[in-house]
Amino acid sequence: MSIDPLLVRARGLWEDLARVPVSFAPPGGANVVVSPESGLCPAGWAGVVVLGGSAIVTAPSEGAAGIVRDALGKLQVQAVTDGAWDGTLIQEALPVSRMLGPATLAYASPAGFRPVGSDAPAVERLPAAHPDLRSLDQAAGQEDAGEAALDEITSPAFVVRAQGRVVSAAGYQTWPRGTAHISVLTAPEARGRGLARVTASAAVSHALAVGLLPQWRARPAASRRVAAALGFRELGFQLSIEIEIAETGAGPLDETRHLLR
Template identity: 35%
Template sequence: MDGHQIDIIRLAWARELGLPDRAFDDSGVRHVRIDDDADRIRFVTLAGSTALVGPAWAVDRAEDRSDNDLARSGGLLALAKDHSGRCSGPVALAWAADFGKSVAVEQPLVSHDLEHVRALESACPPDDVAEAALTDKANWFTVLDDTHRPLASAAFREWQGIIADMGALTLPDARRRGFGATAARLATNDALDAGLIPQWRAHRDNVASRRLAARLGYEELGTVVSVAVTASTV
């Protein structure tokens, strides 16, 4: 990623978190925004800078905790111990800067039909389906076999007007054969062609997804952890 692309990513995340546009420009600084109406606490690391957004009680409790501690699911969850916290993450964030010229499957049969995406989801584990969230996106690229059975799909949705939030899903018995990489390559190139910066999210423990992103040229530059909370009972 070059400096201009990183600045765009910083801008998108600053806007997502309700921070000043240039907040993430300051490396080594933790940016904090109190939102007492928030139903979650979010901690984001991005290219050397961090941000924490949540209710005042959470911000107060985080004051003496290190960035490394808050970037762990257990660290952020500890802030919400009396607020029924439910943690999502940590999720690795990666971005792609360049078009890919090759695909793993030559001359793939590709569908842009949502029904093929839904058929693929029905044949995949629920956790994988939830992480990819393909039906929440658009611009689908689904690789089919000769019988039109969906093998893998990738898609994106425009996020903050400048980022393409990606997702990818592969049929369990079709993995490690290049179908997922092909679908994701096509979707990534389409996002770049639309003038967006592709963004890949993968749970830190999802090694397969992170390796796929790396093969496609995505560079990990951040993480996000989120804890859903309710009002204090104290």
């Protein structure tokens, strides 16, 4: 049976980000490894990524890994990969202090991408460090700006203006394995007009033109709808778990930004 090439590329990215040798388990399974430097989660936390019905899990220590493996042994593994990490089951099975996510992971292929039409509002290209983007961050507020992380994009920014002011912007940060992690932000007063789709379409077009894999990570339903409209396919989710054990060494956490670092 052939394997979805989009899924193969997405899994390769997260296997690299685990920063220790690991591969996704067979369907319905989860492989747990110790990786104190994991890029799946904040330092000192356990990171979970489920793609295509199987999972990888990184833990900061052998003790934490043992706790996770014991929890997996008590749960139906298929339930875990279907989303039990998202609900009360995992909180009952693990000594969870805090959770971040889950955030849906979606990807776009050149064949599946659905760009906006030619009748869409005009899109302007700006340098990633342009001050008008910081003004948009301020207008959107700390939480939404932190979630979008436009200040971290490595691509140009693609923006729509209203009365001379940037009211929507998108771009991407280049991640390992030729991945373009998409960022989108729209000012509160300009939402509901399809502008996120317009600017994101320009950013995704740019990423695909240079051979990158566009990745859309989202928690809000509205963001997931934009991704779906552009042809992104949801392949799984990411979740970070702080387990109640000593010596995590983790410092204060900005939860709006740190779904992955």
